Amino acid sequence: KNEVEQSPQNLTAQEGEFITINCSYSVGISALHWLQQHPGGGIVSLFMLSSGKKKHGRLIATINIQEKHSSLHITASHPRDSAVYICAPHSNSGYALNFGKGTSLLVTP
Amino acid sequence: DVKVTQSSRYLVKRTGEKVFLECVQDMDHENMFWYRQDPGLGLRLIYFSYDVKMKEKGDIPEGYSVSREKKERFSLILESASTNQTSMYLCASRQNTEAFFGQGTRLTVV
Numbered sequence: 001k002n003e004v005e006q007s008p009q010n011l012t013a014q015e016g017e018f019i020t021i022n023c024s025y026s027v028g029i030s031a032l033h034w035l036q037q038h039p040g041g042g043i044v045s046l047f048m049l050s051s052g053k054k055k056h057g058r059l060i061a062t063i064n065i066q067e068k069h070s071s072l073h074i075t076a077s078h079p080r081d082s083a084v085y086i087c088a089p090h091s092n093s094g095y096a097l098n099f100g101k102g103t104s105l106l107v108t109p
Numbered sequence: 110d111v112k113v114t115q116s117s118r119y120l121v122k123r124t125g126e127k128v129f130l131e132c133v134q135d136m137d138h139e140n141m142f143w144y145r146q147d148p149g150l151g152l153r154l155i156y157f158s159y160d161v162k163m164k165e166k167g168d169i170p171e172g173y174s175v176s177r178e179k180k181e182r183f184s185l186i187l188e189s190a191s192t193n194q195t196s197m198y199l200c201a202s203r204q205n206t207e208a209f210f211g212q213g214t215r216l217t218v219v
C-alpha cells in the first residue's frame with residue numbers, strides 16, 4: 001500500500017503570502033493529483049502530474065518522481081484559497097487512488 | 110460539463126434503513142470507487158470496481174456492499190444503516206492517469 005504523508009496538517013497564512021504544501025509517498029507512482037475541498041463542498045481536481053511542474057494561475061505543482069515527493073505552491077494567497085488540499089498518488093500497481101489526509105489552509109485578510 | 114454525478118448532496122436516514130448511494134459517470138471509465146471521508150482519517154476506500162459486475166473490497170468494506178450493473182453506474186449500499194456510517198461519501202472514476210470526483214454525499218444516520 002502507498003503510504004502518503006502530507007505536511008503541514010494545518011496552515012494559517014496572511015493574505016499575500018507564498019504557501020507551500022508538501023506530499024511524500026512510499027511506492028512508485030504513475031501520476032499524482034492535487035485536490036481542493038472547500039468547507040462543506042465537493043472535491044475538485046486541481047492538477048494531475050506525472051513529471052516536472054504545472055502552473056494554473058497562482059497555483060504551481062511540482063513532482064520529483066525519484067524522491068517520491070510533490071509540492072503545491074500558492075503565490076499571492078487570498079482568503080478564497082482557504083480550503084483543504086489533498087494529494088492523491090496513483091500507484092504503478094493496483095487500481096485505487098491513495099489519498100493524503102489533507103492540509104487545512106486558512107488565509108486571513 | 111459534469112463528469113461524475115452523485116445522486117444526493119445531503120441525506121438523512123434512520124438506523125436500520127437500507128440506503129442506496131448512486132454514482133454515474135459519463136466518461137466511459139472502467140474504474141469506479143467509493144470512499145468515505147471522516148475528520149482526522151481522510152479519505153478511505155470502501156469498494157472499487159474495475160469492470161461491469163466486478164468489485165473489490167477496499168480498506169473498510171464492512172457494513173457496505175456495491176453494485177455495478179452498467180459501466181456508467183456504481184452504487185453503494187448500506188444494508189442496515191448505523192450511526193457510525195454517518196460520513197461524507199465520495200465517488201470517483203479513473204482511467205489511466207485521468208480521475209474525476211463527484212461532489213460528495215453527506216449522509217447522516219439518526
